[in-house]
Amino acid sequence: MQVTDSTPHASLPEAEGSILNYTVKLSSTSDIKQLDRIFLEGACQLLPFDYVLLHLSSANGREMRLKRCWDRGSRSYQSNWQQDALTDEQRRLVEKARLSPEGAQATAGGNRQIAAFSRQNDRGNSVSLVVQYASSVSAERLVAFRAFKRIYFNFRSFIDESQRDPLTGLLNRRYFDDCIHRALEVIGSEKSPVVLDAPRRSTDTRQLRHWLAILDIDHFKRFNDAYGHLYGDEILLLFSRIMEQTFRESDLLFRFGGEEFVVIMENANPAEAMAALERFRMAIHAHRFPQGERVTVSCGAIEVAGSLSAASLLGKADEALYYAKAHGRNRTFMYEDLVASGELSEAIINHTAGQVELF
Template structure:
């Protein structure tokens, strides 16, 4: 019992979801008769649920891969290949047991967050799980899941449920340093030839609701909050799971769009803009947004954010309800940069 308690203390000392995942698997791996532990990521591809190992044991060490490669991971499998786990998730059950052959007994523990399951812990051992063993595993798992929920709560905006500014500051450097190769591109068949000619990049967009102060002044903060919540919902439906959406506060949002071309980034951001424009907001009616975006391929995080912000303010000062790209504004002479000592400085 003492080693388990020591591992629980170490586990709850983490402030990062992936490190916490590695820590709980390390705790479970040390239990007697356990042969293998993994964390499976659960995600959708073309409307069907798939799973793929995100954290596993390799040469005696726990290793992880990042979430953004899920859809292109060659090890992904349809969830239907795991009938017991599929039924468990469909029934919102707490656990699933499966024994494909003698000497191999697998326990699955789905991690439920916000009515969805995105992760499942998998524990395999050489003998059937005793009632006592299941109680120990479930107790460790409940501590892990509760702590995951606390971390998630601290990372999210209370009103919209989107990631908050604090989380953006912590994640941005890590997000932009991830490789782009191999990720799934948001293109239609007609875009294939164009996409092949353009490099995949990552993009940061700043989104601002046009004339939001007038909404609050005219209809009150209750309807203003409803507009923010509905905009957040449109943002969620407009981007992929591997993209990241943040609320910066007030009426401003930030989107990190992963691994796509410039032409497709334009289409994606404009598709979101049109979705907002065409939506009928209760009592308020029509609402529009302005978007400024920049590539994350060069410059420090604060500089990239500043570039997207400049593009946003140019959009708001020149008609609103539009999407503008920072580099194009510079090329057209609308914005300027100053080069000094091989660094780009904004002014």
């Protein structure tokens, strides 16, 4: 690979060979964030981009972006998460790209071209690409990049749909199993810092710990009984939207089924984790749901430790949740606090089967 114009240039056969390898990598991962990284690396092998920017926008207005750009100092491509807004020029181009399957293109300064491509799903979430490259790039390379981009978009759409709950759009139970096992492996290896999935604020450089919380809507059955299942579904949808608005981009939000939800959070200490859960609990309590109903939620949480299995974590968090249900509901409890105060022992009780498992 030669370097001119401050960016690398590979021969077209070289680049196409790399793209075949990256296409195989795309097809062999079920992790959507890993898919994003593989695509960005492959795109920069194919074209001498100044940068490739992946912009994720949700229906409720949350935005994230992953950028891979050429660094002149190290003479290599570098990737980093950024949570600041797109530039005005980039945003205008993305808006135009959403109206055309072929994307949108404009001339930038310094003999450069800037192009954007966008896909939006049925839930209103969009994935957009913004790329900048030299005007001298050949038409053959651009055709190859567009083909690789289509493959990526198709794989991403398939993975995203397979990981989502069809009603709420939150992550589903199957994807939770992948996430929690991966988190336990990383935490157990004592690697630092731990980054499970999504980006955090770039200014937060503290040692972060993971927390798992089970959230259960109180007396949910009475809403279905009083107003029917369509009303119950509306509560679940509003509940999930408040989750997305209250928790951070780095928090993973799951619907387990029925009225039960799970959050995996990154926080520096137990007080921050408790504050995040309490902020959500109070947001639910303050929201006026349809029919003028007040909805409340009970929460049980535990720190994710590498020495525990996924089943143990869920069992202990469920014990804290059960304690909240038994002590007035609309409350949040940490498992560790309940054990320290003597309210719970290290035995996990199966309330439905009446069995006790010791860990």
